[in-house]
Amino acid sequence: MIQNEAKTTLALQDAELLQNLKAAKPLVWFNPNRKSIATMPQLPLQLQDMEAVLKLWERFAPFIQKVFPETQNNNGYITSPLKVLNQLKDLLSEEGEPILGRLFLKCDSDLAVAGSIKARGGFFEILHFAEQLAIEAKLIQENENYEQFTKTEFRQLFSQYHIGVGSTGNLGLSIGIISATLGFQVTVFMSSDAKPWKIKLLREKGVTVETFDGDFSIAIDAGRKKTLAMSKGYFVDDEDSKLLYLGYSVAALELKKDLDRQGIVIDEHNPLFVYSPCGVGGSSGGIAFGLRQVFGDYAHCFFVEPTHSPAVLLGLASGEMSSICVQDIGLDNKTEADGLAVGRPSHFATQISKYLISGVYTIEDSLLYKLLCQLWDTEKIFVEPSATAGLIGPQTILASNYPKENGIEMGQAVHVAWATGGALVPEEDREIFYNKGKILLRE
Numbered sequence: 001m002i003q004n005e006a007k008t009t010l011a012l013q014d015a016e017l018l019q020n021l022k023a024a025k026p027l028v029w030f031n032p033n034r035k036s037i038a039t040m041p042q043l044p045l046q047l048q049d050m051e052a053v054l055k056l057w058e059r060f061a062p063f064i065q066k067v068f069p070e071t072q073n074n075n076g077y078i079t080s081p082l083k084v085l086n087q088l089k090d091l092l093s094e095e096g097e098p099i100l101g102r103l104f105l106k107c108d109s110d111l112a113v114a115g116s117i118k119a120r121g122g123f124f125e126i127l128h129f130a131e132q133l134a135i136e137a138k139l140i141q142e143n144e145n146y147e148q149f150t151k152t153e154f155r156q157l158f159s160q161y162h163i164g165v166g167s168t169g170n171l172g173l174s175i176g177i178i179s180a181t182l183g184f185q186v187t188v189f190m191s192s193d194a195k196p197w198k199i200k201l202l203r204e205k206g207v208t209v210e211t212f213d214g215d216f217s218i219a220i221d222a223g224r225k226k227t228l229a230m231s232k233g234y235f236v237d238d239e240d241s242k243l244l245y246l247g248y249s250v251a252a253l254e255l256k257k258d259l260d261r262q263g264i265v266i267d268e269h270n271p272l273f274v275y276s277p278c279g280v281g282g283s284s285g286g287i288a289f290g291l292r293q294v295f296g297d298y299a300h301c302f303f304v305e306p307t308h309s310p311a312v313l314l315g316l317a318s319g320e321m322s323s324i325c326v327q328d329i330g331l332d333n334k335t336e337a338d339g340l341a342v343g344r345p346s347h348f349a350t351q352i353s354k355y356l357i358s359g360v361y362t363i364e365d366s367l368l369y370k371l372l373c374q375l376w377d378t379e380k381i382f383v384e385p386s387a388t389a390g391l392i393g394p395q396t397i398l399a400s401n402y403p404k405e406n407g408i409e410m411g412q413a414v415h416v417a418w419a420t421g422g423a424l425v426p427e428e429d430r431e432i433f434y435n436k437g438k439i440l441l442r443e
């Protein structure tokens, strides 16, 4: 610990930033290493990799439609709507900095089956693994109908394998549901901040849940060790998974379609600003990767982290990447934002985000609840607290030097706050969150 602290102080040249991080003050950090597409170093993934993900979803759509009837009206695809937030934009503009440009919400909070952004990465990684096993066992070929994945032979094959995953909640829900549905044995290793309703829901679906006293790092380390010790164990490693990352990245192609449908073109005069709630930086990083592939330099990607868990900000700003965690600078990694209570960034994702993203800002828990309340009051959209973090993105950036320094005209900016979870939150919890926000707004 002491050794780490010394290393941090050396690496973080910017003493004021370190001081503010330690004091858990809300702040914005701009990434000096962001590269233009023209000067981008070779990345470990490419656009073709994203196209391959779409092909896999296409193959599995008949299966998804069959086992999850709620996806029928979308032909077995798990996608989310892009909603315009005119009322909330007006309210926020009255209260503070007027928002220039248009404000949208990408509602991954309503993704079918898993109810969070984890449906994208988590389902993809497990479907990818299942397909590989089935092809190796000669049970299927890529050109056949994947409804066959419901057959007993497939379930028998998968039941020999043991999937493990460490989670603060939502990744566990996603991996647990899809793995159990395919017939895998699956254990979710949950950190102490996991909500009881998530644990209950998973157990009802036949998923084994092990809970740990400590934070996400403790749960994921224990889960990795236990799962990899099994002869047919497969660990979905949120701290280092390329497949999760790829699964998330194709959301950028979906956003392109959403914007096309609304007649919105992204270019020099209509820049895209995307604000993603960030835990290990996998979903947020995967999406940033996709966005830079699709929209090039006109996509400005920002991550949002709780003031008590700025894992990716710390890793990038110090240059220590995943070798440093927020506890190393004395932060407690305590936040009520599900999915964001993460002390150490993803190894795989962060080395790429380093070149892609424009920056990171931090937010206090109390503001998450206020925004949840305001989003409901103005737009009648419910999301979980962590999923509101992107909503202050436009004002945060407009109040900064970023537009001026980069020569960006903000009048026609397209702002997208990424709503990352919410659909499965039980009614009682929704009310508690809302009331908490109401009280905070009155203060």
Ligand SMILES: *Cc1c(COP(=O)(O)O)cnc(C)c1O
Binding pocket: 116, 117, 118, 170, 171, 277, 278, 279, 280, 281, 282, 283, 284, 285, 338, 339, 340, 342, 384, 386, 387, 420, 421
């Ligand atoms: C997991 C999660 C995130 C962050 O995703 P990372 O891949 O950890 O960066 C954000 N919001 C919610 C609701 C999540 O479940």
